[in-house]
Amino acid sequence: MAFNGSLPEINNGRLAMLGFLAALGCEVFTGKPVLAQLAGNGSTILTWVLLVTAGTAVPILRGIKNEEAFGPLTPERELFNGRAAMIGFASLLIAEAFRGSALF
Template structure:
């Protein structure tokens, strides 16, 4: 057998191998599902805090239906603590809405009116601080406020101001583990009752509870 014949057969075999590999790749590519380009995808969280993957059109439809929180094209699922950090909503509330005692505004993301939310947060901080100070020093709430009026005023303004900012911007607070809006509302109401009872006791008795 001549060298030319061997070379020719080798060339034909090589071409057949290349063609066979190409055919297998084509069949495999046809069998595989089409993959979306990452540039045409939007990752966001729905109102349940679940991560979603959608086309821009599907995301816009979900946003129009009010079923979205913060969108992210950088990463996939947002962490649970950040799911409700920013709402995809153009609805904001006025100071009048935030200070309305009568009812919770229909468009708000909160489960309580602004005054109840602010009073509850103030009561939770104040009740714990007042009891702790009474146990440590034996002073009544009135004596504690008289000794540090500036500190009490600053803490009050920070709590009220922070609540107003989030309430007026309609930013839904994220759940922190088992603590959600409903539990905050319940704890705030309990703290308001406890603070009122403490003040009433001291007003009648004229002494600290502890």
């Protein structure tokens, strides 16, 4: 498997959407910044990464095309939301690095 095609971007986008939402929720409830959350939950994060990656890779590697909309959700919107989440997660890390504490 090469690092081209749709798999890397779809997978990273899905992981970024999950990661941003999880980081935001944990910050609101615990007050811990993202890096502190990552340091204390390595096995849980690895499990989610493996599950999302497997769930993304298996249909793509089997040649199943994701061209149908699911209500208002389309593959194009998923790509857009994934890209926004990647930028959002990176921005959250940068903002917390400059601030020195949790953003939310």
